[in-house]
Amino acid sequence: HELRTPLTVLGGYIETLRHIEKIRPEELRKHLTVMHEQSARMQRLVDDLLTLSKLETSPPRTQDETVDVPALLAGLKEQAEILSGESRHVITLEAEPGLKLLGSREELTSAFLNLINNAIRYTPAGGTVRLTWHTRNGGAEFIVADSGEGIAPEHIPHLTERFYRVDTGRSRASGGTGLGLSIVKHVLLRHDAHLDIESELGRGSNFICIFPPSRTQNARNPRSAGTG
Numbered sequence: 001h002e003l004r005t006p007l008t009v010l011g012g013y014i015e016t017l018r019h020i021e022k023i024r025p026e027e028l029r030k031h032l033t034v035m036h037e038q039s040a041r042m043q044r045l046v047d048d049l050l051t052l053s054k055l056e057t058s059p060p061r062t063q064d065e066t067v068d069v070p071a072l073l074a075g076l077k078e079q080a081e082i083l084s085g086e087s088r089h090v091i092t093l094e095a096e097p098g099l100k101l102l103g104s105r106e107e108l109t110s111a112f113l114n115l116i117n118n119a120i121r122y123t124p125a126g127g128t129v130r131l132t133w134h135t136r137n138g139g140a141e142f143i144v145a146d147s148g149e150g151i152a153p154e155h156i157p158h159l160t161e162r163f164y165r166v167d168t169g170r171s172r173a174s175g176g177t178g179l180g181l182s183i184v185k186h187v188l189l190r191h192d193a194h195l196d197i198e199s200e201l202g203r204g205s206n207f208i209c210i211f212p213p214s215r216t217q218n219a220r221n222p223r224s225a226g227t228g
């Protein structure tokens with residue numbers, strides 16, 4: 001259904017254009033804009049579905065990398081500023097130097113970026129998005145805190161289900177696929193970690209990724225993969 005709708009819209013437009021003899025350039029441009037939006041939406045969906053199926057079907061990694069999370073987050077903060085663009089969110093990053101993770105850089109990037117992307121999309125222009133990475137109970141946690149619209153408590157337990165959205169129209173209008181948090185959940189599972197969501201309607205949300213000591217590495221606690 002999620003893929004069929006944009007495909008049907010696109011097919012409809014192509015069919016219409018095929019039978020038109022004469023069309024004004026501005027009308028053609030209008031049609032092409034809708035077609036472009038629909039194909040971009042399908043592209044995002046297919047990308048997210050492929051990411052998700054790879055996460056679900058690939059065997060546990062045997063080789064973990066040591067991921068320099070503060071460096072990774074510095075790059076993601078720059079991407080966040082680009083995503084925010086004209087909306088000019090106030091984006092801050094506080095990362096504990098030298099605090100690293102054992103895992104997959106690619107997967108962690110995808111999970112963290114999904115959370116950051118959501119914080120920006122569900123926070124009105126000019127709002128704040130705070131990124132924090134620090135030690136917690138011998139492990140580590142990554143927090144994305146936004147001053148956005150927040151989420152009513154009854155929705156929170158369902159947010160990581162595929163295609164679950166509080167407001168479908170709003171999600172789609174901002175380029176959402178409804179798969180972001182499912183991807184986050186699977187990446188965290190593959191890192192022995194879990195997601196905590198705290199939110200208050202109208203005040204904002206905290207999405208917290210909690211990693212166990214066996215996955216974390218810092219100057220005082222240098223572990224190597226597999227010995228944790």
Ligand code: ADP
Nearest residue numbers: 118119122165166167171176177178179180181
């Ligand atoms: P989507 O592509 O729809 O954003 P996600 O799986 O990333 O899909 O998120 C699922 C739903 O959770 C969203 O549709 C939205 O309703 C809600 N949500 C996610 N992040 C936030 C946030 N930071 N603030 C408010 N609501 C959020």
